[in-house]
Amino acid sequence: MVTQRRQPIEIVRFDQVGLVYPGGHRVLHGLSQSFNVGSFTFLTGVSGAGKTSLLKLMYRGVRATEGTVRVFGKDVNRISSSELPQYRQRIGIVFQDCKLFPHLNVLDNVALALKVSGTDVKTARTHAKELLQWVGLGQHLYEMPYTLSDGQKQRVAIARAVITRPLLLLADEPTGNLDHEAGYRLLRLFEELNKIGTTVILATHNKALIAEFPYPEVELHQGRLVSVANVSAKVSHG
Ligand SMILES: Nc1ncnc2c1ncn2[C@@H]1O[C@H](COP(=O)(O)OP(=O)(O)OP(=O)(O)O)[C@@H](O)[C@H]1O
Numbered sequence: 233m234v235t236q237r238r239q240p241i242e243i244v245r246f247d248q249v250g251l252v253y254p255g256g257h258r259v260l261h262g263l264s265q266s267f268n269v270g271s272f273t274f275l276t277g278v279s280g281a282g283k284t285s286l287l288k289l290m291y292r293g294v295r296a297t298e299g300t301v302r303v304f305g306k307d308v309n310r311i312s313s314s315e316l317p318q319y320r321q322r323i324g325i326v327f328q329d330c331k332l333f334p335h336l337n338v339l340d341n342v343a344l345a346l347k348v349s350g351t352d353v354k355t356a357r358t359h360a361k362e363l364l365q366w367v368g369l370g371q372h373l374y375e376m377p378y379t380l381s382d383g384q385k386q387r388v389a390i391a392r393a394v395i396t397r398p399l400l401l402l403a404d405e406p407t408g409n410l411d412h413e414a415g416y417r418l419l420r421l422f423e424e425l426n427k428i429g430t431t432v433i434l435a436t437h438n439k440a441l442i443a444e445f446p447y448p449e450v451e452l453h454q455g456r457l458v459s460v461a462n463v464s465a466k467v468s469h470g
């Protein structure tokens with residue numbers, strides 16, 4: 233019997249994508265790139281290169297000026313505003329500035345993500361507690377976000393993004409406020425999630441942390457993505 237090699241399936245595909253912000257600032261230009269289902273990719277580039285903008289295009293935080301962005305096989309520009317919340321439920325997003333709900337305590341910030349996807353409150357809180365303990369915030373469950381350090385807020389944001397086990401995780405500088413050990417531990421959490429099927433795209437400046445993980449790195453440079461030279465030296469995952 234002849235067994236056929238399965239083709240990798242794309243979860244995200246950019247085709248000739250350009251992005252110009254109102255006011256005329258061009259950030260992306262003719263960018264084409266695919267991300268396969270189950271992949272783990274580091275996204276790098278100097279400050280202002282457009283990493284956050286690229287992630288925003290995927291969750292339709294902004295719309296491409298030119299070209300097409302396809303996620304889960306769908307042109308994101310064609311998603312209607314009534315379909316957007318459902319679309320975003322399949323995506324975990326760690327925002328660069330955390331964006332916690334200021335009126336909810338740590339536990340409910342994380343549990344809410346599960347409640348929204350239909351889990352009952354008690355189960356949602358139980359799962360949220362476990363995850364928060366794992367990220368080292370077990371002693372802070374009932375505190376309000378404004379009482380937390382930046383690194384603690386970042387860990388709440390990460391717990392909130394991963395608790396639903398999203399198909400696609402977009403993490404924007406998720407370890408920016410963490411020391412190396414805490415950053416490493418959180419990347420291990422992303423790795424665990426990746427192993428059970430989540431595709432991870434992680435924007436970061438943290439080259440020391442990237443060097444510890446065997447995943448490819450693409451760099452935004454002059455509006456396009458380029459593979460970083462040492463990618464081939466790294467062992468590809470999956
Ligand atoms: N809403 C906006 N309106 C106009 N210009 C914007 C907007 N958002 C971002 N920009 C500009 O687009 C460029 C890319 O910004 P972006 O935040 O995507 O970069 P980045 O690579 O994430 O940077 P950093 O590493 O500092 O987070 C910057 O020059 C920024 O000033």
Ligand SMILES: [Mg+2]
Nearest residue numbers: 283284328404
């Ligand atoms: Mg950014």
